[in-house]
Amino acid sequence: MAARTIYFVRHGAADAWGQLTEEGREQSRLIGQRLARLPIDVVWHSPLPRAVESAQIIANEMPRVFVDEAAEVVDHVPFVPDRQDLSPSWAGFFDGYDRSEADAGRRTADSLAARFGRPNARAQRPTHEVVVTHAYPIAWMIREALDAPPARWMSLAGVANTGLTVIEHTDGEPPGVVMVNDMSHLPEQLRWTGFAGGRPL
Template sequence: MTTRHLYIARHGAADPFGTLTETGRRQAELLGKRLAALPITAIWHSPLPRAAATALELVRHLTDAPVAEAAELIDNIPYVPPAETMPASWAGFFDGYAEADAAAGRRTADALTERFATAGPAGNGVTERHEVLITHDYPIAWLVRHALEAPPARWLDLTSANAGLTVLTYRAGAAPTIMMFNDMSHLPVDLRWTGFRPGLRP
């Protein structure tokens, strides 16, 4: 049976210009140490600098895994709910968001799931893959929503902390398994919950 394990993480904390902060580098280092014992076969990252820099920090601990950019992991809004189903707390967030932007975001979201949310053929006699995806809050929410087969708007209620780890497993002929979501046990208390809006932090 072909099996694909995705270890998905939001990039480390970054400044307003998208550069990893010292906190972000420490988060990435600890994430790399956590993943170091696993047989990682590839590291994919978003084109944005904060994700690429996080992936490079991981390479120090995952030295045998090739690293590559994946356009599908870009930070984007995957789905804009229709006005009649828009949660009131999110309505202002989408003000001025054009229909063309929404359509482009959905195309990117669909490309993301088509490429990564599948067991897929491993090829060359390989039946199991372990891949790291370094991306952003919204794509992680979309992948988890997709794994749950939840309505598209449910991505709005899912948030990931910087360097929080989500693990999804895909097996040929079976429904996806969410092994964990936004796990931060590899981070000390002072490095947890960055990236969360203040009202969502415990």
């Protein structure tokens, strides 16, 4: 079983209707240029328009790469903690979530981890896959790689637009988290710091 490297990328900056802004297109172009230096086999993307367009822009920077939708990487809340386990800062976020919604989100998260959270048993050579998705699925996959408790995804959800997270899977070894939310491909004006007063894209 060969090594599998997955490059998780949050989509570019989008407007209130979920469409990429000009900044988002430029962010996507720049991460595409960065990833084009690698032997990428496939670019997967969420079915949501902001991820679809980001993936297309990224793939345009690469020679003849396969691009396809992966329903598991759609934007979703992967785990809803019990009310008594929520901090005050998160309590309002989960207002209105019922058990059926929480269960549906967890099923999607489990499918995501099953598809992208382990080595590829059929691969005969090392593979390199880009997954263009959203902040919460990326946080869930980092949590999964670290084998952290389910609720820890919430502390990992501050992923910037086109921030790069890399996770390696090798048979017989725990997943390797190579980098998280790296933005070195972006100029300062296109980065989001996550700090108060920082540039929110």
